[in-house]
Amino acid sequence: MEKLIEQLKAQIIEALNFEDMTPADIDTDAPLFGEGLGLDSIDALELIMLMDREYGIKLADPKAGKAVFQSVRTMAEYIQANRTK
Amino acid sequence: MQVIHDIEITTTSVLLDGKTIAVEQTGDKLLVELYRRYAGDYPKFFKMDTLSRLGFIAAELLLKQSAISDQQLVDAVILANRSASIKNDTDYLATITEGNYYPSPALFVYTLPNIVTGEIAIRHHIQGETSFYILNSPEQLKPIVASTLTAKHSTALVGWCECSKQDNFYAKMQLIWRN
Amino acid sequence: MVYCIGHNIISPLGEGSQANVQAVRAGRSGLKLHADRFADVEPFCASLFDTPQEFVPLCVRSVEDALEMAIGRLPLAIGSLPETIFILSTTKGDNLDLLTPAQTIAQHFGNPNPPIVVSNACTSGVCAQITAKRLLDAGMYRHAIVIGCDLQTRFIVSGFQSFKALSPEPCRPFSPDRQGLNLGEAAAAIIYSSQKPEVRDQPSWILEAGSIHNDANHLSAPSRTGEGAYRCLTDVMAGVTPADIDLIGVHGTGTLYNDDMETIAIERAGLQDVKKSILKPFFGHTMGAAGIVETIIGLEMLGKGSFIKMLSGFGGVNAAIRLTCK
Numbered sequence: 227m228e229k230l231i232e233q234l235k236a237q238i239i240e241a242l243n244f245e246d247m248t249p250a251d252i253d254t255d256a257p258l259f260g261e262g263l264g265l266d267s268i269d270a271l272e273l274i275m276l277m278d279r280e281y282g283i284k285l286a287d288p289k290a291g292k293a294v295f296q297s298v299r300t301m302a303e304y305i306q307a308n309r310t311k
Numbered sequence: 312m313q314v315i316h317d318i319e320i321t322t323t324s325v326l327l328d329g330k331t332i333a334v335e336q337t338g339d340k341l342l343v344e345l346y347r348r349y350a351g352d353y354p355k356f357f358k359m360d361t362l363s364r365l366g367f368i369a370a371e372l373l374l375k376q377s378a379i380s381d382q383q384l385v386d387a388v389i390l391a392n393r394s395a396s397i398k399n400d401t402d403y404l405a406t407i408t409e410g411n412y413y414p415s416p417a418l419f420v421y422t423l424p425n426i427v428t429g430e431i432a433i434r435h436h437i438q439g440e441t442s443f444y445i446l447n448s449p450e451q452l453k454p455i456v457a458s459t460l461t462a463k464h465s466t467a468l469v470g471w472c473e474c475s476k477q478d479n480f481y482a483k484m485q486l487i488w489r490n
Numbered sequence: 491m492v493y494c495i496g497h498n499i500i501s502p503l504g505e506g507s508q509a510n511v512q513a514v515r516a517g518r519s520g521l522k523l524h525a526d527r528f529a530d531v532e533p534f535c536a537s538l539f540d541t542p543q544e545f546v547p548l549c550v551r552s553v554e555d556a557l558e559m560a561i562g563r564l565p566l567a568i569g570s571l572p573e574t575i576f577i578l579s580t581t582k583g584d585n586l587d588l589l590t591p592a593q594t595i596a597q598h599f600g601n602p603n604p605p606i607v608v609s610n611a612c613t614s615g616v617c618a619q620i621t622a623k624r625l626l627d628a629g630m631y632r633h634a635i636v637i638g639c640d641l642q643t644r645f646i647v648s649g650f651q652s653f654k655a656l657s658p659e660p661c662r663p664f665s666p667d668r669q670g671l672n673l674g675e676a677a678a679a680i681i682y683s684s685q686k687p688e689v690r691d692q693p694s695w696i697l698e699a700g701s702i703h704n705d706a707n708h709l710s711a712p713s714r715t716g717e718g719a720y721r722c723l724t725d726v727m728a729g730v731t732p733a734d735i736d737l738i739g740v741h742g743t744g745t746l747y748n749d750d751m752e753t754i755a756i757e758r759a760g761l762q763d764v765k766k767s768i769l770k771p772f773f774g775h776t777m778g779a780a781g782i783v784e785t786i787i788g789l790e791m792l793g794k795g796s797f798i799k800m801l802s803g804f805g806g807v808n809a810a811i812r813l814t815c816k
Contacts, residue, residue, distance in 0.1 A: 388704075393589060395583070395586070395588045395589075395609060397586060400586045400645070403645070404645065407530070407644065407645070407648050409529055409530060412530040412648075414649060414651065416649075416652040416653050419649035419652055419653065420709055420710060420804070422582075422645075423581060423609065423611050423804055423805060424609050425609055425610045425611050425804075425805045425807060426611075426709060426804065428704070428805060428807075429704060429709050429804075429805030429806045429807065430709070432704040432705075432706045432806060433707065433708070433709070433806065435706075436706050437704060437706055438703055438704055438705065438706045438717060438718060438721065439703065439704065440701075440702040440703060440704070441610075441702070441704040441805065441806070441807050442608075442610055442617060442702060442807075443608075443609050443610055444606060444607060444608060444609070444621075445588045445589050445592075445607035445608075445609050446589070446604070446606060446607070447589065447593075447604045448604075451606070454625065454628070454630050455606065455621065455624075455625075457628065458624035458625050458627070458628040458630060459624055461624075461627075461628075
């Protein structure tokens with residue numbers, strides 16, 4: 227799980243263009259939206275695409291995504307449980 | 312129509328009100344260098360495509376030169392180019408190749424040329440007009456701007472903001488005032 | 491004064507403005523589910539031509555028909571005149587090339603001036619008409635042939651699907667259970683002139699005012715207070731009151747945020763009691779053509795009176811025009 231979390235942090239940084247960040251800068255349990263990283267609706271959609279491209283998970287409903295995208299940890303747990311790649 | 316400030320940015324040089332600004336980098340890295348030196352407080356810059364970065368930086372330097380603060384006075388942002396958003400269109404196309412189909416929403420956002428005017432409006436809280444034209448040459452923009460700014464005391468950011476590839480871009484932008 | 495002297499629509503609903511007006515009156519929609527049109531793309535509901543069209547010939551046909559209507563109002567072959575400017579409204583042009591098709595179209599009609607392309611996202615069709623009015627008011631040209639066209643492609647559909655903005659069913663603008671927008675394609679032309687038309691018993695529509703404002707809020711979500719749209723409405727309402735307006739052509743895409751924002755802007759401008767023309771359930775969102783298609787239908791459905799057309803688009807931009815025919 228730890229390896230997945232590190233990998234996921236690096237992928238998030240690249241996908242969302244967080245130029246000045248390293249994985250060490252991202253708190254695994256901090257909220258991704260609202261405070262924390264302060265992601266917006268386009269970022270959410272880009273994360274949905276990331277889940278499909280990297281892990282073969284299709285999230286059809288952005289609202290269901292809210293629970294999945296609470297934090298890096300919840301994302302990693304969901305990926306672990308549902309990945310097809 | 313009075314030109315208050317003007318800027319010209321090429322892939323290797325920057326000229327602000329006729330004075331050269333020394334830069335170390337070229338191409339897209341030049342834009343990043345200018346961002347770090349003159350802005351640095353707007354992480355969204357790194358989400359932008361090259362065209363939007365180009366327009367963003369040109370506007371940033373022009374408005375910093377002038378006494379105009381964020382919430383005031385810029386009535387319009389009127390930009391034009393010849394290539395529309397072709398560079399970003401090409402980047403987006405790479406995410407929808409057959410057999411490797413993962414359309415990127417973050418890239419699709421920038422497949423419209425007027426987005427650069429939207430980025431400038433958001434940064435500087437400009438709730439005036441934002442318009443984008445595709446023209447054969449910068450000279451064609453003059454009558455369009457002249458016929459747009461008919462009210463007295465209009466201030467506008469106008470100019471040419473062209474990007475056909477990541478390291479092939481050019482901008483000439485002015486802060487103008489109609490009195 | 492800027493007079494509308496001719497117009498045309500070519501869409502999946504028919505060829506010619508009248509055919510399209512009749513289709514709307516009869517409640518016919520072009521929206522269908524398309525599963526096989528583009529590779530990899532999920533099935534989508536859209537209004538598409540049965541036979542895929544080519545950008546330039548489609549626009550040329552549209553202009554030719556509009557010019558035929560125009561010559562009945564102003565007996566003058568305006569296409570090739572130096573006093574005539576061609577303005578093309580499009581978001582993705584002919585396979586991502588926006589300027590060349592405009593040049594080819596203008597050259598086809600023998601026009602000596604380099605054409606103008608307006609690319610202001612979904613508001614382009616209204617912005618192009620505003621650009622025409624400004625150039626005519628300034629005396630720089632006497633006639634403007636304004637064309638709007640976008641054709642749906644794998645590029646566009648895939649992008650909107652990545653936004654999860656599309657409804658799998660025909661769109662339901664302003665409805666509580668709306669699920670998103672449908673895409674569409676069309677070509678339309680509208681011709682304006684500062685020379686007064688010579689038709690006695692048929693007064694012309696006059697383009698009275700136009701306004702463009704950015705929300706300065708977010709690139710892909712409108713201002714929650716409808717700020718830009720509200721400012722456009724108040725600008726075009728200068729000198730008239732809500733009671734003077736007979737019809738508003740709304741943007742009404744059927745997305746969650748757009749329709750809410752538009753409702754707020756309309757209420758803020760005092761226009762909530764004015765009849766609305768909601769056309770995307772018939773044509774889908776025709777993007778660069780929308781502002782022109784939806785203006786023409788509004789004028790023809792109303793016949794006479796005072797009409798406002800409003801649109802919003804990506805990049806936070808909003809636009810509105812007001813036309814009157816007395």
